[in-house]
Amino acid sequence: MSEEKSFHMTSDEFRRYGHAAVDWIADYHSRIESFPVLSQVKPGEIRAALPKNPPAQGEPFEWLLKDVERLILPGVTHWQSPNFFAYFPCNASGPGILGDLVSSGLGVQGMLWSTSPACTELETHVMDWLVGMLGLPEKFLSSKSGGGVIQDTASSAALCALLAARERATNYSSNKKGCNGRLVAYASTQTHSSLEKAAMIAGIGTENLRLIDVDDNFAMRPDALARQIEADQRAGLTPCFVCATVGTTSSNAMDPIAAIGEVCQRHNLWLHVDAAMSGTAMLCPEFRHLQNGVELADSYNFNPHKWMFTNFDCNCFWVADRKALIQTLSILPEYLRNQATESGAVIDYRDWHIQLGRRFRSLKLWFVIRHYGVEGLRHHVREHVRLAQEFAEWVREDDRFELAALAPLNLVCFRHKGGDAANQDAVNQSIMDRLNRSGDLFLTHTKLKGKLTLRLCVGQTNTQARHVERAWKRIREEAEKAAAAA
Amino acid sequence: MSEEKSFHMTSDEFRRYGHAAVDWIADYHSRIESFPVLSQVKPGEIRAALPKNPPAQGEPFEWLLKDVERLILPGVTHWQSPNFFAYFPCNASGPGILGDLVSSGLGVQGMLWSTSPACTELETHVMDWLVGMLGLPEKFLSSKSGGGVIQDTASSAALCALLAARERATNYSSNKKGCNGRLVAYASTQTHSSLEKAAMIAGIGTENLRLIDVDDNFAMRPDALARQIEADQRAGLTPCFVCATVGTTSSNAMDPIAAIGEVCQRHNLWLHVDAAMSGTAMLCPEFRHLQNGVELADSYNFNPHKWMFTNFDCNCFWVADRKALIQTLSILPEYLRNQATESGAVIDYRDWHIQLGRRFRSLKLWFVIRHYGVEGLRHHVREHVRLAQEFAEWVREDDRFELAALAPLNLVCFRHKGGDAANQDAVNQSIMDRLNRSGDLFLTHTKLKGKLTLRLCVGQTNTQARHVERAWKRIREEAEKAAAAA
Numbered sequence: 001m002s003e004e005k006s007f008h009m010t011s012d013e014f015r016r017y018g019h020a021a022v023d024w025i026a027d028y029h030s031r032i033e034s035f036p037v038l039s040q041v042k043p044g045e046i047r048a049a050l051p052k053n054p055p056a057q058g059e060p061f062e063w064l065l066k067d068v069e070r071l072i073l074p075g076v077t078h079w080q081s082p083n084f085f086a087y088f089p090c091n092a093s094g095p096g097i098l099g100d101l102v103s104s105g106l107g108v109q110g111m112l113w114s115t116s117p118a119c120t121e122l123e124t125h126v127m128d129w130l131v132g133m134l135g136l137p138e139k140f141l142s143s144k145s146g147g148g149v150i151q152d153t154a155s156s157a158a159l160c161a162l163l164a165a166r167e168r169a170t171n172y173s174s175n176k177k178g179c180n181g182r183l184v185a186y187a188s189t190q191t192h193s194s195l196e197k198a199a200m201i202a203g204i205g206t207e208n209l210r211l212i213d214v215d216d217n218f219a220m221r222p223d224a225l226a227r228q229i230e231a232d233q234r235a236g237l238t239p240c241f242v243c244a245t246v247g248t249t250s251s252n253a254m255d256p257i258a259a260i261g262e263v264c265q266r267h268n269l270w271l272h273v274d275a276a277m278s279g280t281a282m283l284c285p286e287f288r289h290l291q292n293g294v295e296l297a298d299s300y301n302f303n304p305h306k307w308m309f310t311n312f313d314c315n316c317f318w319v320a321d322r323k324a325l326i327q328t329l330s331i332l333p334e335y336l337r338n339q340a341t342e343s344g345a346v347i348d349y350r351d352w353h354i355q356l357g358r359r360f361r362s363l364k365l366w367f368v369i370r371h372y373g374v375e376g377l378r379h380h381v382r383e384h385v386r387l388a389q390e391f392a393e394w395v396r397e398d399d400r401f402e403l404a405a406l407a408p409l410n411l412v413c414f415r416h417k418g419g420d421a422a423n424q425d426a427v428n429q430s431i432m433d434r435l436n437r438s439g440d441l442f443l444t445h446t447k448l449k450g451k452l453t454l455r456l457c458v459g460q461t462n463t464q465a466r467h468v469e470r471a472w473k474r475i476r477e478e479a480e481k482a483a484a485a486a
Numbered sequence: 487m488s489e490e491k492s493f494h495m496t497s498d499e500f501r502r503y504g505h506a507a508v509d510w511i512a513d514y515h516s517r518i519e520s521f522p523v524l525s526q527v528k529p530g531e532i533r534a535a536l537p538k539n540p541p542a543q544g545e546p547f548e549w550l551l552k553d554v555e556r557l558i559l560p561g562v563t564h565w566q567s568p569n570f571f572a573y574f575p576c577n578a579s580g581p582g583i584l585g586d587l588v589s590s591g592l593g594v595q596g597m598l599w600s601t602s603p604a605c606t607e608l609e610t611h612v613m614d615w616l617v618g619m620l621g622l623p624e625k626f627l628s629s630k631s632g633g634g635v636i637q638d639t640a641s642s643a644a645l646c647a648l649l650a651a652r653e654r655a656t657n658y659s660s661n662k663k664g665c666n667g668r669l670v671a672y673a674s675t676q677t678h679s680s681l682e683k684a685a686m687i688a689g690i691g692t693e694n695l696r697l698i699d700v701d702d703n704f705a706m707r708p709d710a711l712a713r714q715i716e717a718d719q720r721a722g723l724t725p726c727f728v729c730a731t732v733g734t735t736s737s738n739a740m741d742p743i744a745a746i747g748e749v750c751q752r753h754n755l756w757l758h759v760d761a762a763m764s765g766t767a768m769l770c771p772e773f774r775h776l777q778n779g780v781e782l783a784d785s786y787n788f789n790p791h792k793w794m795f796t797n798f799d800c801n802c803f804w805v806a807d808r809k810a811l812i813q814t815l816s817i818l819p820e821y822l823r824n825q826a827t828e829s830g831a832v833i834d835y836r837d838w839h840i841q842l843g844r845r846f847r848s849l850k851l852w853f854v855i856r857h858y859g860v861e862g863l864r865h866h867v868r869e870h871v872r873l874a875q876e877f878a879e880w881v882r883e884d885d886r887f888e889l890a891a892l893a894p895l896n897l898v899c900f901r902h903k904g905g906d907a908a909n910q911d912a913v914n915q916s917i918m919d920r921l922n923r924s925g926d927l928f929l930t931h932t933k934l935k936g937k938l939t940l941r942l943c944v945g946q947t948n949t950q951a952r953h954v955e956r957a958w959k960r961i962r963e964e965a966e967k968a969a970a971a972a
Contacts, residue, residue, distance in 0.1 A: 007859075009581060068588055114525075121532040122532065207662050249819075
């Protein structure tokens, strides 16, 4: 039978252009240090260079790669640069990228077990592997009462945990009847903003999200938590959920999980542990004391897409009681019914998250774990922590600077002491702006105890000693100029 | 300076293995018709072949590709097969896959404009292009009061629309105070299950989601909608949101948008139009009458990852009033503050969806649109519709079969008439099971007016006339056997 008219890319073209795209990425990473880390374009500059209308006829693939180079790159902030020390990183690696490519090529939907059994089973398997790799409690295993699922982000994981807590606390009636304005959730003043967003989305309301005080090291105070829960109970409200953080975004503070978990058990609250960034450190047994008490958690999550070399998006989320999660998020229209689901012998991950459709995300995680091996992953995590600790030591030894928080792992919060207290914030803002405008590195800020604080996070895949050394040199150079100008 | 010990994939290795992965994908697509479309494995079979523990030391990349072939492929349901006629498709293409690969290689986070301006601006630009390409109202343009954003799935888009409606109806107080159990949302009995899930998640409650009756063609009855809204208002409730569908999942029914929109305007309800599947057809002016009245929508979404050759995930979501959406989903912690955001001159897409982190998804959409051109996309959509209409004609002409619904585009709902009414469902179930077990093609079912109905959807990238012809031949073969056995 003759082939029909087609505009699809042929197999030969796919090979040729695919090789070209792979080579372009390899080249990009080889010259990544030549670009300013933070994009220097002005608002609207990228759009202004794009044609007003889409093309009526197709264009050669070569034009696309050229335009990525010419039109897109100037507007890229280079998250994969070894000189990227901002926010938390979003690191990636060769095996992660190629695992994701294979997933795109297979193009399967994993919403149900039956829509691609391997997509579900590899995910369950890798999530079980990670329970052991991170020293998490056995109750999170799929062979016990729990199980793991890959979510897109920690925001979605927190939302799912909050929803399950909401349902459990209302005897599974809030899904039917809606919220009643009487459920209360707890986090700390340092908890990630996604919890506030989750409280908004879930119909709990931010006025019913209590932000518990922190101690001098920005960790949640369990005594303050217990007092607030008891006050809410006396007021006739229904406390249902606590989020404790292993490594807060602002300062990498470690909430005391054991003490918080004990409070949650006493009052029958769902404990969600958010280890989005620092969970990766738990690959190394010597860091696990930072989450002592994790066996009390009802749910836990961390982001391999932050620090475990697995490109975005990849959030790993576990629950101790999968029935609670499934009962919360399950729907079953006729057009999704099938024998495997009815048999009850399989996991349908559709019932473990917000979305229905889902891609084969475990492939990239599997590729990463197998490429590095557990020892390889540990090596690089330890190396990042070592470099950050070295940087903290330099700050400590320089009397123009001070550390602004403990630095338990790979995030260092610090500031220049300024000429005097009045201009300290301005000097630090100026140091950051000068550095980021220079393009040599990129770091971001926070406020701790009311003071502007610089954050340097070592977590980019290719960051080595020389990058951190140069960052410190450049920080001191710009600090001198900023202080002189103040 | 000497290089440090590293387990990372080198640049040369990335090229070599990247080429191998691209070639593997090309090979996979070349031999995709040799696999059973629906995976034939039993529950647990894939996991049983995987090692119990993760490797301590890294493994060669060659092993990974071999294991994809050996361990994963048997558990894959081949969504990219031209013989995949199940559910709605999730089609992909060379340019889409390679655009996504470049996105993985860049590895940027687009949560804020400043975290990669090109990621935001290309997305806004392409979403504006699509407004014109689909004949959508100008109010959805970023240059007007609205704007578009790429979401992961239609489930998330519906949730965001419902949240914005919830906030607007409560004068932006539900985020703060939580839901009060008095908000009401409306869909039809045929609306996608994600709306039920959204009502659960958003704290509205499924008891407050009214499922409005449909007419003989499974389209929502605007008169019934109006009556229900008025009854709810009289009961002191707060109607806030209607979801109308352009192409329902079950039968591809078209809700009358103009009439529904008029009801929404009269009662000041948010109208969300879900065109997840059929939105792609609007590339062709001749199909746009199916969504007459779309100018009354407050929000609209469709999935290029279903039918527009853009690999998952890629949902396009527009709002007419971006301020309502942003006010609903905005949070601004100190550590995300920056000059561009404060200036108000830029879009921060973090405030347009549930998640914080986001990947550079517009690249694959840009690649697809430029590779095919508007005319190329139209050609393939028209071809799919033509093939489905031809199939519907064959069903109509065969007196053992009947059409079970209108077939306005590329989904045909049909059934074998069975020996008698009593065994009709069993015969159709048996036809489907036999076909799916044969591996020759994959189709799924629904229930319409209480009867089991087979669905055949033509939307896979490489489906040609010969595949649909063979599907019809195989359906008739298995129908004869099933009817004989009944």
